[in-house]
Amino acid sequence: MKALLNPDVIRSLFSRAMSDMYRAEVPQYGALCSLVGQVNTGVLAGDSAMAQRMREEGQMDRLDVERHGAVRVGTAQELATMGRLFAVMGMQAVGYYDLSVAGVPVHATAFRPVDDASLDRNPFRVFTSLLRTELIADERLRRTAKSIIERRQIFTAGCLALIDRAEGQRGLSEDEAHEFVREALETFRWHAEATVDLKTYQQLRAAHPLVADIVCFKGPHINHLTPRTLDIDAAQAGMPAMGIQAKNSIEGPPTRAVPILLRQTSFLALEEPIRFLGEGGDEGTHTARFGEIEQRGCALTRKGRALYDLLLGKATEQSRSGVPIEQAMRNAFGEFPDSEAELHKEGLAFFSYEPNLRVAQQQVAPESASVFELVESGWLTLKPLTYEDFLPVSAAGIFRSNLGDSAQPEYQSQGNRSQFEAALGAKVLDEISLYEQTSKRSLAEALKALSRVAT
Ligand code: OOG
Ligand code: NI
Known part of the structure; x- marks a missing residue:
């Protein structure tokens, strides 16, 4: 029997190859990466406690690897095959994002590794959007769009054959993995030739710039990659001096003592x-490709997320009034409480x-002690779980700032998760349940270790 590679290794090979391709194609992205490198070096030099913690957690050597990228596909078939392609690299569909509420005619998921060890080995994930052709108002244009995307094949024959093989033998050998990465990369490559004439492009673009981006090309070019910065405020401020035109504001929560969720620009x-x-x-x-940076904070419970959404709503209202x-x-x-202890205590x-x-x-914990008492008295130490997903309102802000047009249509539409899952051919995982399980598992193990000391 031939030896099969761990999917995490294939994901690393792939994200590396994608990064090299993107840097070569979009020089400005290379400049952004240098800026992020400088900012991160500065932060680590000024905060030795953070540097120490990151070294202990083995995070230093992966600081520079990309956290995510994004693509947009046109049909159910394309999405389903994308799901199979990412599964070869140990990535599953997590979360459902409805962007129609923000005037963007797509819904999306994130293909990502789900367990801690895999996220640690390589965190790369891909935000993947599916066009909702039913949101193209003009019926003739909708039919045109559909017939164009239904005719195309965005995967190479070699890529499809290797996906089949990976599914059949439950993995790929090293040689097969290298070939798979080469073939898969073709789907994400930029094409400077459209598959339609200028008039058709302009009509589709008038319906929505995203419709033109998804429909008029041979495949779903990777539209950005996103490294991690340790100080997004500094990186945002540093962009103009590098000749990089930054988006107006950082998406997500404001600067805090304890970062929550995700900030991106x-x-x-x-x-x-x-x-x-x-x-x-x-x-x-055509405008499609950009570069992004992100800074991640801790994952919120359903209660925390509800508070986040409430406060985001309040802020949006205030900003509408000037x-x-x-x-x-x-x-x-x-x-929003801003210390680890409060965030924990208030759930x-x-x-x-x-x-x-x-x-x-030194001191055996009383049998009856609650988790909070164990934390307060030092038997248990807390460590925030990092948020590994995306935020629909922030994503919409990223989409919008990169579409060129400021006016966005208002869709009379709701999200349609079941339609998305039918297209994907699988259910998307619930991200909050994943964090819940990780947290519970870790608590159970910690309590077991404490009780072993006690006996
Ligand atoms: C995806 C935008 C969403 C993010 O980081 O929120 C995204 C796109 O423009 O296709 O990547
Ligand atoms: Ni992004």
Whole structure:
């Protein structure tokens, strides 16, 4: 029997290859990566406790690897095959994101590793959106769009064959994995030639820039990659000096002592030359590709998430009445508790638990002690669980800032998770349940370790 690679290894090979391709294709992304590198070095030099913690947790050597990328597909078939392709790399569909509420005619999921060890080995995930053709109002245009995307094949024959093989033999050998990465990469490559004429492109673009982006090309080019920054405020402030045009504001919660969820910002998509079909080979441009950076904080419980959404709503309301959005966010989020102890006590955030065996040896915990008492008296140490997912309102902000047009249509639409799952051919996992399980497992193990000391 031939030896099969761990899917985490295939994911690392793939994200590396994707990063190399993107840096070569989008030089500005390379500049952003250098900026992030400088900012991260500065933060670590100034905060030796953080540097120490990251070294202990083995995070240093993965600091530079990309956290996520994004693609947009056109049909159920494309989404389902995308799901199978990512499964070869140990990535599953987590979360459902409805973007129609923000005037973007797609819904989405994130393909990502789910267990801690895999996230640790390589955190790469892909935010994957599916076009909702039913949101194209004009019926003739909708039919045009559908017939174009239904005719195309975005995966190479070699890639499809290797997905089949991986499913059949439950993995890939090293040679097969290298070939798979080469073939899979083709799907994500940029094409400077459109598959339609300029007029069709313009019509689809008028329906929504995203419709044109998804429909008019040979495949779903990777539209951004996102490294991790340790100080997103500094990175945002540093962009102009590097000649990088940053998006106006950082998406997500404001700066806090204890970071929560996800903060992200991007540089604006580049206007790139495109050749269109037709006699004269019309020339035009298209904006799709950009670079993004992210900073992750702790995962919130359902209660914490409800509070986040409530305060985000308040801030949005304030900003509609003229308060700058950053100020509005700071005003609203004053109400969100900002210490680990409070977040834990009020059940707003998820934590893992470390047993403190030295304390337990000196002083045995009373049988009846609650988890909070064990934390307060030092038997258990808290560690926030990192949020590994996305935020629909932030994602919509990232989409919008990169579409060029400021006016967004208002869709009379609800999310449609079951339609998305039918297209994918599988249910998406519930992200909050994943954090819940991790937290519970860690608590059970910590309590067991403490009780072993006690006996
Ligand atoms: C995806 C935008 C969403 C994020 O980080 O929230 C996203 C896209 O533009 O296709 O990547
Ligand atoms: Ni992104």
